Amino acid sequence: QLQLQESGPGLVKPSETLSLICNVSGGSISSSDYYWGWIRQPPGKGLQWIGSMYFSGTTYYTPSLKSRVTISVDTSKTQLSLKLSSVTAADTAVYYCARVGLRYFDISSWGQGTLITVSS
Amino acid sequence: QSALTQPASVSGSPGQSITISCTGTSNDVGAYNYVSWYQQHPGKAPKLIIYGVSKRPSGVSNRFSGSKSGNTASLTISGLQAEDEANYYCSSYRTSSTLDIFGGGTKLTVL
Numbered sequence: 001q002l003q004l005q006e007s008g009p010g011l012v013k014p015s016e017t018l019s020l021i022c023n024v025s026g027g028s029i030s031s032s033d034y035y036w037g038w039i040r041q042p043p044g045k046g047l048q049w050i051g052s053m054y055f056s057g058t059t060y061y062t063p064s065l066k067s068r069v070t071i072s073v074d075t076s077k078t079q080l081s082l083k084l085s086s087v088t089a090a091d092t093a094v095y096y097c098a099r100v101g102l103r104y105f106d107i108s109s110w111g112q113g114t115l116i117t118v119s120s
Numbered sequence: 121q122s123a124l125t126q127p128a129s130v131s132g133s134p135g136q137s138i139t140i141s142c143t144g145t146s147n148d149v150g151a152y153n154y155v156s157w158y159q160q161h162p163g164k165a166p167k168l169i170i171y172g173v174s175k176r177p178s179g180v181s182n183r184f185s186g187s188k189s190g191n192t193a194s195l196t197i198s199g200l201q202a203e204d205e206a207n208y209y210c211s212s213y214r215t216s217s218t219l220d221i222f223g224g225g226t227k228l229t230v231l
Contacts, residue, residue: 037219046123047158047166047209049219060219096165105213105220106156106171113165 002027004097004111012118018087022080022097022111029078030055035100038071038082040093041113048093050082052100087118124149124210124223131229137198140226142210143191148221150191154213156220157186157195161206170195197228205230 008020020038029036037052051061051071061069070083080097095116099109125143132138142149142157149155153173158166168177170186173193183204185196193212197204210223 046225047222049222052219062219100220101171104156104172104175105154105211106168107158107166107211108168108171108177110165110167 002099002109004099004109006095006097006111006114008095008114008116010115010117012087012091012116013120014088014118015086018082018084018091018116018118020082020095020097020114020116022082024078024080024099027099027109029073029080030075033102035102036071036073036080037098037100037107038080039096039098039107040091041096042090042093050084050095053080089118092116092118124212124221126208126210126223126226128224129227129229131231132197132200133231134200134202136200137196138200138228140195140197140208140210140228142193142195142212142223144193144212144214144221145191147216148191148212148214149188149193151215152213153188154220155186155188155193156211157184158209158211159204159206160209160225166209200230202230204228 003025005023035054038050053059068085094113096113097111098107155173157170160166173188174186
């Protein structure tokens with residue numbers, strides 16, 4: 001069974017770069033039936049897409065974050081990574097990695113989420 | 121990107137049925153049968169409960185059902201149980217967008 005596990009620093013200072021890793025186990029990270037993404041949820045608020053990456057290597061980012069985001073996949077390590085630069089308090093959120101099915105664009109697999117707090 | 125529109129909250133008594141609406145546009149909900157619904161309990165990751173408008177993943181109770189009419193999708197939960205109390209989010213593929221769009225979420229309270 002596919003499992004996704006995020007890991008990160010927990011606390012990041014304002015203006016620094018947030019780096020997160022999602023370890024993928026129990027399934028292929030290279031399958032052409034799915035794409036991978038990062039979603040975040042500020043405390044007490046709803047879900048927000050950050051960006052996604054297809055098996056071809058093509059990436060897509062939400063417009064409001066595009067200038068600060070980089071998503072990549074390391075197939076040898078079966079890891080998905082997220083880098084978000086110049087963070088502010090508004091980037092405080094639970095960050096989820098996710099696998100999205102290409103047939104119905106449904107998120108059938110989620111990580112457990114990792115809380116990132118931006119504070120000095 | 122504008123979110124899909126959901127009611128902020130709904131409530132119902134055990135055993136009753138409730139429906140949560142998700143209103144989009146002709147560029148998303150109305151254009152494709154790619155609407156999904158997610159259930160999220162406090163402190164937990166969201167869980168897929170409906171995909172493709174009305175399909176249920178294996179293991180999801182048949183008390184959950186989905187439908188769509190025009191630009192509005194709906195999630196119906198029948199025979200409400202205390203464990204159904206959670207936040208529910210809809211999502212849809214959107215034309216000319218490279219990322220799906222979420223609804224703002226609906227808090228279901230079981231009275």
